[in-house]
Amino acid sequence: MLHLKNIAKTVVPPIKNTIQNEGVNNMLRVVPTAINVCCRTYASHEIPDRLKDIPTSANPRFFDMVEYFFHRACQVVEDKLVEDMKSRVSIEERKKRVAGILKLMQPCDHILEIQFPLRRDSGDYEMILGYRAQHSSHRTPTKGG
Structure with missing residues:
Protein backbone atom coordinates (compact mmCIF):
# COMPACT_ATOMS: atom_id res chain seq x y z
CA MET A 1 0.00 0.00 0.00
CA THR A 41 -12.99 17.08 5.93
CA TYR A 42 -14.79 18.50 8.94
CA ALA A 43 -12.19 19.57 11.50
CA SER A 44 -12.15 23.30 12.07
CA HIS A 45 -9.51 23.99 14.72
CA GLU A 46 -7.56 27.19 14.03
CA ILE A 47 -4.21 28.31 15.43
CA PRO A 48 -4.62 31.77 17.05
CA ASP A 49 -3.07 34.64 15.08
CA ARG A 50 -0.67 35.54 17.88
CA LEU A 51 0.91 32.05 17.62
CA LYS A 52 1.20 31.70 13.84
CA ASP A 53 4.80 33.01 13.71
CA ILE A 54 6.12 30.62 16.41
CA PRO A 55 7.71 28.10 13.96
CA THR A 56 9.79 30.84 12.31
CA SER A 57 10.51 32.90 15.42
CA ALA A 58 14.17 33.02 16.50
CA ASN A 59 13.61 32.79 20.26
CA PRO A 60 9.95 32.14 21.17
CA ARG A 61 8.76 31.92 24.77
CA PHE A 62 8.36 28.39 26.13
CA PHE A 63 4.69 28.88 26.97
CA ASP A 64 3.96 30.13 23.44
CA MET A 65 5.66 27.05 21.97
CA VAL A 66 3.55 24.78 24.19
CA GLU A 67 0.37 26.54 23.06
CA TYR A 68 1.40 26.41 19.39
CA PHE A 69 2.16 22.69 19.50
CA PHE A 70 -1.14 22.00 21.26
CA HIS A 71 -3.11 23.82 18.56
CA ARG A 72 -1.08 22.16 15.82
CA ALA A 73 -1.79 18.73 17.34
CA CYS A 74 -5.50 19.57 17.47
CA GLN A 75 -5.45 20.32 13.75
CA VAL A 76 -3.76 17.02 13.00
CA VAL A 77 -5.94 14.70 15.12
CA GLU A 78 -9.36 16.33 15.22
CA ASP A 79 -10.72 14.47 12.18
CA LYS A 80 -9.50 11.13 13.48
CA LEU A 81 -11.02 11.73 16.91
CA VAL A 82 -14.41 12.53 15.36
CA GLU A 83 -14.29 9.46 13.12
CA ASP A 84 -13.18 7.10 15.91
CA MET A 85 -15.82 8.24 18.39
CA LYS A 86 -18.11 5.25 18.86
CA SER A 87 -21.48 6.83 19.22
CA ARG A 88 -24.87 6.83 17.57
CA VAL A 89 -25.10 10.60 17.59
CA SER A 90 -24.76 12.69 14.46
CA ILE A 91 -21.46 13.91 13.03
CA GLU A 92 -22.27 17.44 14.27
CA GLU A 93 -22.70 16.21 17.85
CA ARG A 94 -19.44 14.26 17.66
CA LYS A 95 -17.64 17.36 16.35
CA LYS A 96 -19.01 19.40 19.26
CA ARG A 97 -17.97 16.73 21.77
CA VAL A 98 -14.41 16.54 20.39
CA ALA A 99 -14.15 20.34 20.40
CA GLY A 100 -15.29 20.37 24.04
CA ILE A 101 -12.74 17.73 25.04
CA LEU A 102 -9.95 19.68 23.33
CA LYS A 103 -11.04 22.86 25.13
CA LEU A 104 -10.82 20.99 28.45
CA MET A 105 -7.29 19.86 27.63
CA GLN A 106 -6.06 23.23 26.37
CA PRO A 107 -5.30 25.17 29.57
CA CYS A 108 -1.82 24.53 30.88
CA ASP A 109 -2.18 23.76 34.59
CA HIS A 110 1.48 23.78 35.60
CA ILE A 111 4.87 24.59 34.14
CA LEU A 112 7.72 22.99 36.03
CA GLU A 113 11.29 24.25 35.72
CA ILE A 114 14.22 22.18 36.94
CA GLN A 115 17.96 22.86 37.01
CA PHE A 116 20.62 20.33 37.82
CA PRO A 117 24.41 20.19 37.51
CA LEU A 118 26.08 17.88 35.02
CA ARG A 119 29.74 16.91 35.25
CA ARG A 120 31.33 16.55 31.82
CA ASP A 121 34.09 14.07 30.99
CA SER A 122 36.53 16.99 30.93
CA GLY A 123 35.74 17.72 34.59
CA ASP A 124 33.76 20.89 33.85
CA TYR A 125 30.34 21.39 35.40
CA GLU A 126 27.37 22.66 33.43
CA MET A 127 23.91 23.61 34.66
CA ILE A 128 21.14 21.91 32.67
CA LEU A 129 17.77 23.66 32.52
CA GLY A 130 14.61 21.67 31.75
CA TYR A 131 10.90 22.42 31.53
CA ARG A 132 7.70 20.39 31.64
CA ALA A 133 4.23 21.69 30.87
CA GLN A 134 1.38 19.69 32.41
CA HIS A 135 -2.15 19.59 31.05
CA SER A 136 -5.23 17.85 32.44
CA SER A 137 -3.95 17.40 35.98
CA HIS A 138 -7.34 16.05 37.10
CA ARG A 139 -6.11 12.62 36.02
CA THR A 140 -2.59 11.30 36.48
CA PRO A 141 -0.21 10.76 34.86
CA THR A 142 -0.64 14.20 33.39
CA LYS A 143 -0.39 14.95 29.70
CA GLY A 144 2.58 17.05 28.75
CA GLY A 145 6.20 16.79 27.83
Whole structure:
Protein backbone atom coordinates (compact mmCIF):
# COMPACT_ATOMS: atom_id res chain seq x y z
CA MET A 1 0.00 0.00 0.00
CA LEU A 2 1.33 3.43 -0.91
CA HIS A 3 0.90 6.25 1.62
CA LEU A 4 1.51 9.98 1.21
CA LYS A 5 3.95 9.87 4.12
CA ASN A 6 6.12 7.35 2.26
CA ILE A 7 6.01 9.38 -0.94
CA ALA A 8 7.18 12.50 0.88
CA LYS A 9 10.08 10.63 2.49
CA THR A 10 11.25 9.12 -0.79
CA VAL A 11 10.80 12.17 -2.99
CA VAL A 12 11.93 15.08 -0.80
CA PRO A 13 15.57 14.13 0.01
CA PRO A 14 16.78 13.87 -3.64
CA ILE A 15 15.10 17.19 -4.48
CA LYS A 16 16.65 18.85 -1.45
CA ASN A 17 20.12 17.77 -2.54
CA THR A 18 19.78 19.33 -5.98
CA ILE A 19 18.14 22.61 -5.00
CA GLN A 20 20.15 25.20 -3.11
CA ASN A 21 17.29 27.65 -2.58
CA GLU A 22 16.56 27.84 1.16
CA GLY A 23 12.96 28.96 0.64
CA VAL A 24 12.18 25.91 -1.50
CA ASN A 25 13.84 23.62 1.04
CA ASN A 26 11.68 25.10 3.81
CA MET A 27 8.57 24.60 1.71
CA LEU A 28 9.47 20.97 1.00
CA ARG A 29 9.98 20.33 4.70
CA VAL A 30 6.40 21.48 5.39
CA VAL A 31 4.73 19.69 2.43
CA PRO A 32 3.79 16.44 4.26
CA THR A 33 2.14 18.48 7.04
CA ALA A 34 0.32 20.66 4.52
CA ILE A 35 -1.00 17.55 2.75
CA ASN A 36 -2.53 16.30 6.02
CA VAL A 37 -4.14 19.66 6.80
CA CYS A 38 -5.67 20.25 3.36
CA CYS A 39 -7.25 16.77 3.34
CA ARG A 40 -9.29 17.39 6.47
CA THR A 41 -12.99 17.08 5.93
CA TYR A 42 -14.79 18.50 8.94
CA ALA A 43 -12.19 19.57 11.50
CA SER A 44 -12.15 23.30 12.07
CA HIS A 45 -9.51 23.99 14.72
CA GLU A 46 -7.56 27.19 14.03
CA ILE A 47 -4.21 28.31 15.43
CA PRO A 48 -4.62 31.77 17.05
CA ASP A 49 -3.07 34.64 15.08
CA ARG A 50 -0.67 35.54 17.88
CA LEU A 51 0.91 32.05 17.62
CA LYS A 52 1.20 31.70 13.84
CA ASP A 53 4.80 33.01 13.71
CA ILE A 54 6.12 30.62 16.41
CA PRO A 55 7.71 28.10 13.96
CA THR A 56 9.79 30.84 12.31
CA SER A 57 10.51 32.90 15.42
CA ALA A 58 14.17 33.02 16.50
CA ASN A 59 13.61 32.79 20.26
CA PRO A 60 9.95 32.14 21.17
CA ARG A 61 8.76 31.92 24.77
CA PHE A 62 8.36 28.39 26.13
CA PHE A 63 4.69 28.88 26.97
CA ASP A 64 3.96 30.13 23.44
CA MET A 65 5.66 27.05 21.97
CA VAL A 66 3.55 24.78 24.19
CA GLU A 67 0.37 26.54 23.06
CA TYR A 68 1.40 26.41 19.39
CA PHE A 69 2.16 22.69 19.50
CA PHE A 70 -1.14 22.00 21.26
CA HIS A 71 -3.11 23.82 18.56
CA ARG A 72 -1.08 22.16 15.82
CA ALA A 73 -1.79 18.73 17.34
CA CYS A 74 -5.50 19.57 17.47
CA GLN A 75 -5.45 20.32 13.75
CA VAL A 76 -3.76 17.02 13.00
CA VAL A 77 -5.94 14.70 15.12
CA GLU A 78 -9.36 16.33 15.22
CA ASP A 79 -10.72 14.47 12.18
CA LYS A 80 -9.50 11.13 13.48
CA LEU A 81 -11.02 11.73 16.91
CA VAL A 82 -14.41 12.53 15.36
CA GLU A 83 -14.29 9.46 13.12
CA ASP A 84 -13.18 7.10 15.91
CA MET A 85 -15.82 8.24 18.39
CA LYS A 86 -18.11 5.25 18.86
CA SER A 87 -21.48 6.83 19.22
CA ARG A 88 -24.87 6.83 17.57
CA VAL A 89 -25.10 10.60 17.59
CA SER A 90 -24.76 12.69 14.46
CA ILE A 91 -21.46 13.91 13.03
CA GLU A 92 -22.27 17.44 14.27
CA GLU A 93 -22.70 16.21 17.85
CA ARG A 94 -19.44 14.26 17.66
CA LYS A 95 -17.64 17.36 16.35
CA LYS A 96 -19.01 19.40 19.26
CA ARG A 97 -17.97 16.73 21.77
CA VAL A 98 -14.41 16.54 20.39
CA ALA A 99 -14.15 20.34 20.40
CA GLY A 100 -15.29 20.37 24.04
CA ILE A 101 -12.74 17.73 25.04
CA LEU A 102 -9.95 19.68 23.33
CA LYS A 103 -11.04 22.86 25.13
CA LEU A 104 -10.82 20.99 28.45
CA MET A 105 -7.29 19.86 27.63
CA GLN A 106 -6.06 23.23 26.37
CA PRO A 107 -5.30 25.17 29.57
CA CYS A 108 -1.82 24.53 30.88
CA ASP A 109 -2.18 23.76 34.59
CA HIS A 110 1.48 23.78 35.60
CA ILE A 111 4.87 24.59 34.14
CA LEU A 112 7.72 22.99 36.03
CA GLU A 113 11.29 24.25 35.72
CA ILE A 114 14.22 22.18 36.94
CA GLN A 115 17.96 22.86 37.01
CA PHE A 116 20.62 20.33 37.82
CA PRO A 117 24.41 20.19 37.51
CA LEU A 118 26.08 17.88 35.02
CA ARG A 119 29.74 16.91 35.25
CA ARG A 120 31.33 16.55 31.82
CA ASP A 121 34.09 14.07 30.99
CA SER A 122 36.53 16.99 30.93
CA GLY A 123 35.74 17.72 34.59
CA ASP A 124 33.76 20.89 33.85
CA TYR A 125 30.34 21.39 35.40
CA GLU A 126 27.37 22.66 33.43
CA MET A 127 23.91 23.61 34.66
CA ILE A 128 21.14 21.91 32.67
CA LEU A 129 17.77 23.66 32.52
CA GLY A 130 14.61 21.67 31.75
CA TYR A 131 10.90 22.42 31.53
CA ARG A 132 7.70 20.39 31.64
CA ALA A 133 4.23 21.69 30.87
CA GLN A 134 1.38 19.69 32.41
CA HIS A 135 -2.15 19.59 31.05
CA SER A 136 -5.23 17.85 32.44
CA SER A 137 -3.95 17.40 35.98
CA HIS A 138 -7.34 16.05 37.10
CA ARG A 139 -6.11 12.62 36.02
CA THR A 140 -2.59 11.30 36.48
CA PRO A 141 -0.21 10.76 34.86
CA THR A 142 -0.64 14.20 33.39
CA LYS A 143 -0.39 14.95 29.70
CA GLY A 144 2.58 17.05 28.75
CA GLY A 145 6.20 16.79 27.83
